[in-house]
Amino acid sequence: MAPAHLRRPPQPSPVFTATAQSIVADAERLISTSREIQDKVVAEVKPDSATFANVLSPLTQDENVMALEAHILGFYQAVSTDQKLRDASSKAEELMDEFFIESVMREDVFGLVDAVLKRNESLDPESRRLLEKEHKDFVRNGLGLPAGPQRARFKEIKKRLSQLSIEFQKNLNEENGGIWFTHEQLDGVPEDVLSGLKKGDGENAGKLWLTFKYPDLFPTMKYATNSDVRRQVMVANENKCNQNVPLFREAIVLRDEAARLLGYPNHAAFRIEDKMAKTPETVNKFLGDLRTRLTAGGRQELEKLKELKKELDPQFDGRYYLWDHRFYDRLMLERDFQLDQQLIAEYFPLSTTIEGMLKIFEELFGLEFVEITGDDRAAVAPTGKGNDIVWHEDVQVFSVWNDEGEGSGFVGYLYLDLFPREGKYGHAANFNLQPGFLDKDGNRRYPATALVCNFTKPTPKKPSLLKHDEVVTLFHELGHGIHDLVSRTTYSRFHGTSTVRDFVEAPSQMLENWCWTPSQLRALSRHYSTLTPEYLAGWTEAQQARSGGKTATGPPSERIPDDVIANLIRTKHVNDALFNLRQLHFGIFDMTVHEPTSHAAIEGLPLSATYNKLRHEITQMDGPEALGGGDEWGHGEATFGHLIGGYDAGYYGYLSSQVYSTDMFYTVFKANPMDPQAGRRYRYQVLEKGGSQDEMQTLTEFLGREPQTTAFYQDLGLA
Incomplete structure (x- = not known):
């Protein structure tokens, strides 16, 4: 206690x-x-x-x-x-x-x-x-x-x-579609995913309902051996919110009209003027340079993946489809790098991983996190009722404090809402619930912040287990949460993550590097079978089923083995050009629709066809258009909440802030990621400032010079 x-x-x-x-x-x-x-x-x-x-x-x-x-x-x-x-x-x-x-x-x-x-x-x-x-x-x-x-x-x-914007996001939150499949069709999908799916009756007896929520969608795209099933899921997912298609078009056209009324040539010029990049030309030059550097690498990666597909798929037609990628990318990692994502997930139960992450932030930034449970909830509730301080029974709440070295004062409240449910926001995000600021008497008002994610729910035999990319996501969103908590500004409008959009991701992206540091991965890990006797029994049973009834040979090691970590880290940049080309597709589509040559041009632009054509040109992967489906086969822009929810003419910020985050990590933390002095300096020089001063000034003061692209390209192997 x-x-x-x-x-x-x-x-x-x-x-x-x-x-x-x-x-x-x-x-x-x-x-x-x-x-x-x-x-x-x-x-x-x-x-x-x-x-x-x-x-x-x-x-x-x-x-x-x-x-x-x-x-x-x-x-x-x-x-x-x-x-x-x-x-x-x-x-x-x-x-x-x-x-x-x-x-x-x-x-x-x-x-x-x-x-x-x-x-x-x-x-x-x-x-x-x-x-x-x-x-x-x-x-x-x-x-x-x-x-x-x-x-x-x-x-x-x-x-x-x-x-x-409100209607678009509401449609995404309320989306509850899916597809009925037989067990046979879902061959290869892990049993713990299948066991969580709704079972059909009547005409769907014997079938399973696969939703488009991440815990169903991603494992299916990675593991389903039936490529036609993956195609169906991928195409249906792109069409899951088609009521947003006219809303997206109307928004794009209205933005352009508004920008022109104000005397700007287009919406991109209007939006970027206040950001670090200042002009669309700067953004286009950055995206164009990155595309030039990545395209050749992407082509090489595709050739290797095609060779693997040719070897394993008797129906190989010489093409590599969008629905092939997660599947063959995983197979390559397993075969060439002995990377077993299911095995890695066994070492990252959600509860102990969160505990480990909070410990890292405690050491780096001089914080203490205290979970508020039981009677203590009633004590902090202004109503005196403990249930009133959460919006759902699954939610955890922490009070956050400075440690003794930082003065022991209160910092704020952190909420974690981690499992999917109907009507809930479908991605992973950090929400500011209450900002910090100085009140009119000069007293500090402390922030409250919430992480809203969608990880697999626990079962009696197995806790919620995180794939490595989910560990990275959790670290990223918790990074936004820490930014929100430790910020100390006079005015609420500058609090925490209220920075310009092409900087806001940098602090969180920088913290993702801890998920690729051997010592931190080891410290974060704990095999789920060591948590309770029930989990050990569940693990033993699963091992026996996997090995055809043979008894499991001893319990697994408590911490993730060094050779597994080494294999994981070797894969950090495997198929990275293709990953970044996917991000470029989003960024270039965003600039294309917000930078038309005339108002008539945006009114006449076929948005879905443009989205799909750009994806094909940039990622070099085939979609249904290669099978004669035309370019209107999907409406991915209608599921793209970022472009309606504030990242319009700003999606490039995910890539440009990666430049800043890599520069900060290489310059200050790479030699010793757990250096408490560097952590405190980062807390007070970067995170504490929020948006209260020019972000380029913040960055330059922290680095001791203006930011450079060297580390970013070096990290990608493109220097």
């Missing part, structure tokens, strides 16, 4: 007691309060007396307080099991988005902010940044346009884009 002083955080936890009625009512109350504050500022302050203290301070204090409830009101749509609650959460988000659009188009407020900027008071750097960004937000939201039809049209577009 945690020491008493770590069991009573100074700030109560958030509560999750909303009803469908209260969510919308709370959103309306927040909006009403906020509007009153804006009206009061306008009524009491005239441009000639406008200062940061009487204009920006009340507005940002209101923004801070609003964020404490607003983030949670919008969060229910991603995690609640109650359809009515999810719908209400979507409605609340729509209302709040509309109010935000109204706020940033208030000419009376803009007049005061403009007057403050012109006054040029002496301000601390974060307040100066806030003032400049606030001013620019008004201009970028149409107040540079003359009042009248143009501005009205711009506002109309902004409102519609908000509605499209």
Whole structure:
């Protein structure tokens, strides 16, 4: 049990007691309060007396307080099991988005902010940044346009884009499709996946329902020996949300119209102006250079995979299809590198892996994580009821503290929601529930952050086991969570991961390197059979089934063996060119649809065909078009939540921030990943800053120079 002083955080936890009625009512109350504050500022302050203290301070204090409830009101749509609650959460988000659009188009407020900027008071750097960004937000939201039809049209577009984004993501969250298959069709798929599938009755008696959720989809694409089954699953997955096709098209066309209204040549120019890259030309040059460097490597990797397919597939037709890749990539790793992903997963039970990861972050950053369970939950709940501090029984919650060396103070709350369920957000992500900031009295308000993932659920005989790529995903998302927790900014708008999009992934991507460090992999690992007698019995039974009834030869080693780690690390860059070409496909498609030569060009662009053609050209793999299906066979853009949810003209950031993350790791951590001094310096120079200063300044101060691409290309073997 945690020491008493770590069991009573100074700030109560958030509560999750909303009803469908209260969510919308709370959103309306927040909006009403906020509007009153804006009206009061306008009524009491005239441009000639406008200062940061009487204009920006009340507005940002209101923004801070609003964020404490607003983030949670919008969060229910991603995690609640109650359809009515999810719908209400979507409605609340729509209302709040509309109010935000109204706020940033208030000419009376803009007049005061403009007057403050012109006054040029002496301000601390974060307040100066806030003032400049606030001013620019008004201009970028149409107040540079003359009042009248143009501005009205711009506002109309902004409102519609908000509605499209919410509806698009809701369709993805609610998606519950799948395909019925026989056991025979799913030959090769691991038994622990099959045993978790819904069993059919009536006309589907004897069949299994395979969903498009990750724990079903990925193992099927990796292990199903029947290539036609893999093709069916892959094509159906690309078409699982076709109601989003018209929403995506409408959003792309409206974005282009809005950008042109503001005087930009296209949406990409508008979006990238405020990012580290500054111009679409910089982005296109980076993506083009990377494509040139990767294409030859991708071709070589494909040739080797084709040879393997030719050897194993009697029906080989000389082509390598999109649905072949996960399957033959795995086979190559197993055959040429003796890499058994199922065996590796046995060493990474979810609970002990999380424990190990938190320990790494404790050592590196000077933190302590204390799980809040039992009676302690009631003690931190403002309602006095322990169940109120989580939104589902599966959720774990931790209080996070500085260790003695860092002053022992409270840091914030961390939530983990790790298993799939109906209506839940389908990928892996970190959600800020409450930001940190300084309140109007100068007291620190502490953050709360949630990891929402979809890992395989445990069974009585086996815990949830993570494949190595899932360990990497967990580390990545926990990296966002740590960024959210240790950030200390004055204003909520700069808190944690509220950085420019082409930097936000870098801190998390850098922490992925610990998943490729032998000492850390060993420390993280623990064979699941050593956790409980029931798991040992389950493992023994599985071994006997695998070996045709023979008794298992002794228990496995507790820690992952060194030779298995060595094999795993040797595979880090196997088929890496193909992996990065896939990322390039997403990035180049994103730029293509957001950088048309004219408005007519985007109106006439066949989006699905463009998505599929670009994928074929860039990844060099064949899709159904090679079988005479044409280029409209799938609608992958309709499942691509990133491009509707904030990464528009920004997906390149996953690749460009990889440049920054690799540079940081090679320069500061590679020689000794667990150096506590380097960890503390990273915490305070990079993570703590959030978006409160220019991200290039943050990076340059940490590296001691401007970032370089050398380490990135060296790591990929392309130097």
